Amino acid sequence: MTDATPVRVRFCPSPTGNPHVGLVRTALFNWAFARHHGGKLIFRIEDTDAARDSEESYAQLLDAMRWLGFDWDEGPEVEGPHAPYRQSQRMDIYRDVAARLQKAGHAYRCYCTTEELEQRREAARAAGRPSGYDGKCRNLSEVEIAAYEGEGRSHIIRFRMPDEPITFTDLVRGDLTFAPENVTDYGIVRANGAPLYTLVNPVDDALMEITHVLRGEDLLSSTPRQIALYRALAEIGVGNGTEPEFGHLPYVMGEGNKKLSKRDPQSSLNLYRERGFLPAGLLNYLSLLGWSLSEDRDIFSIEEMVAAFDIADVNANPARFDLKKCEAINAHHLREMAPADFAAACEPWLKAPYAPWPPENFDPAAFEAIAPHAQTRLTVLSDITANVDFLFLDHPVEDEASWNKAMKEGSDALLRTARAKLEAAEWNADALKEAVLAAGEEHGLKLGKAQAPVRVAVTGRTVGLPLFESLEVLGRERTLARVDAALAKLAG
Template identity: 85%
Template sequence: MANATPGSPVRVRFCPSPTGNPHVGLVRTALFNWAFARHHQGTLVFRIEDTDAARDSEESYGQLLDAMRWLGFDWDEGPEVGGPHAPYRQSQRMDLYKDIADKLLTAGHAYRCYCTTEELDARRDAARKAGKPSGYDGKCRVVTTEQKAAYEAEGRTSIVRFRMPDEPITFTDLVRGELTFTPENVPDYGIVRANGAPLYTLVNPVDDALMEITHVLRGEDLLSSTPRQIALYKALIELGVAKETPAFGHLPYVMGEGNKKLSKRDPQASLNLYRERGFLPAGLLNYLSLLGWSLSEDRDIFTMDEMVAAFDIEAVNANPARFDLKKCEAINGTHLRMLDVKDFIAACEPWLQAPHAPWAPEKFDRARFEAIAPHAQTRLTVLSDITPNVDFLFLDTPVEDEASWSKAMKEGSDALLRTAREKLEGADWSSPESLKEAVLAAGEEHGLKLGKAQAPVRVAVTGRTVGLPLFESLEILGKERTLARIDAALAKLTA
């Protein structure tokens, strides 16, 4: 196979179908194409494959565009950008596909197949029982004028099939190396339905040819269709439709729970989940880039600029990559801590408002939030965690977690809280260290170390056993509100 001509300007494409919410496997494919294009100062074509009217929707189309923008992917040709090969939605290119199909028929590269579904199924079953390949057997490769007339007189309809060559097809995959497919394993295939609607097997390579795509980087699940497309490319080159056959690289599967391929139905596959939880695009993309590629063996954290500078498609590992949500969260947390604190505060904004915030808008105190933000930034893994970590600052009474109360408020906690209240009342409230010394002193009077002594204070003030640094939190909440909450906890303990 002749791959893309060395030195040709790189042109890659990302061509999703607008069906349902975007998923992380799709994002990984977009990322690798984007990084490859940017590394080579090439062109990224964003194309929408929306020829399946039963499954495609305008809502999903809008979600795709929104997802690309949110992730920070800029495209050089496509929707909202235009370009020399417009339109970039397949539903608007139907006349073009019909013209190409007619040319393939006229040149003998394709033919009409009149076999019924029942006939095809019967012949496939017979082939399987005989231990032979069960693909299409070429029955309609040669149909006489009389046979055609007889079929049509019966009321039979026909699909258009592409005529595969009777010889092996070998190509060098950019990820997997040299691959060979034998004729018996790649039979003639349909390119146009009986109703005239073009199939993916036609429209995808035709668009790649017309848009002069030099490299096709896509999922491993499409590997079996590659020899078909290579044969179709050869025909398109003969017809003057294509200039060259692109180079192909097939990205490894992303595996989910139970070592099964991650599917759109898996909850952790949905891009919306990560947006709703408050992942940063930079953090999510950093992790997804590790599913088959790495910047170096000893470095997992990097920016997208660093990825672009280093990206090499031939360095992608062909083995399946396992999606690890915990590692994804950890990498996102690192990217949160890499933000300038002002950018972190701005990124938190959506989770400080309805419907996420449980406090009334007028209760929100921006100065208090900006004071606590640097402490929160060191603890969070996703932005949505900010809400339960700071709600105690803006609610009249803290959200009481029953499990936390039961864990912290042991026998004798009331006595400890009274001592802690007394010590805190006389402390210097401009110094977190002074507040810590007060609680430490209270604990010592009751034979407790700081960890045990501060637990009832934390639950009384914040409602939870786990949260942001306690003494900085008390300072920001203020003396009056802190002591009032300790009083409320004491009243509950003694009720």
């Protein structure tokens, strides 16, 4: 990479299903690499599989990129000199390139049926040989072609791999060599004329002048095939002759030491959005799946990542997805927010369908008063609903486990004493704490034991926001009414 060759990377997902965290990690590394080097990110949609692609998934991809804060220099909604950026709109280009590859001898028709291919693969495996394509149709004569056509056989187009090793330097894994017997001729056009990923991806890279390809390790085995195709494309004048450098990102491992799959619930980006992860928190954690800012620092901003990001620092070893650590990092980013920004970010979880209270019960002033106490305790934004519901429900939630845990023998006497002292106290957190502390002392209880029945009476739960600040915001009348209701329940 030189100053004379501006960095151009691409993020090219397929619009199939919901975006997943592995896809986001790939987008993040490409985006950070482009921004670090002052280069360009090309956002490209690989939607040539009509049976699996959908407009809904396409819309979700664009929405996810916006939510994450990724901008792109060329692609949907931005356009650019290499438009269109949806492969389904570039079919004429692929047909033309496939024809030119055949004419130049880099590709050929293959008439082998699926059954014939499988029989020959099984025979190769039984004999201990590599079971890739055996080149049967590589050098068909005109007579043989005419005979197959006469039989009514369909054909695919195969790319002709060179009979020599393919060597390249992976930006993450170093020098790699693939022997020709392990990388055999492969299909680039289906029998129905539809181009395959193996063709369209390198063709678009060549035409869009991509300089670096950063992608998952699962695509490593296809790299020698693509390198050979890049070289063939250069020979026939497709693109500017640029052969990208490759960096293959480590696997992300999930439960049971298995590769995290898009089918795993914890891989769904929508799950993290619905729970109220911040883009900053989620991206901070995902960046640690194969990379780190420094050995002793896990928390940093996206701007700090961009400033420091070097693909050479990516670790080739598999990275384990740890949800607890992801949550902890997100909680840190929540605490770092400006109070007004935190309050605004909570808004979706204070309304239907998340909020269990009637809309008219919501009191913005009460929420503004309690929000700073919630900000230091939440893990994700959706936690706000259960933490503040006591303020906006007519009655606290009924949590039987919390009730049974807090309301022990003698709790009624304690609550009567606490009620009297609360009623007489000034209505601020410090005075309310002194009132409950004094009530506990009269019954031989420390503050922790004394406040438990009060908390459950008022909020319905044994855990939550700081009790006395909560009582201050709830107000004298509603607090005493809830203590009275708890005493009535205890009296049975």
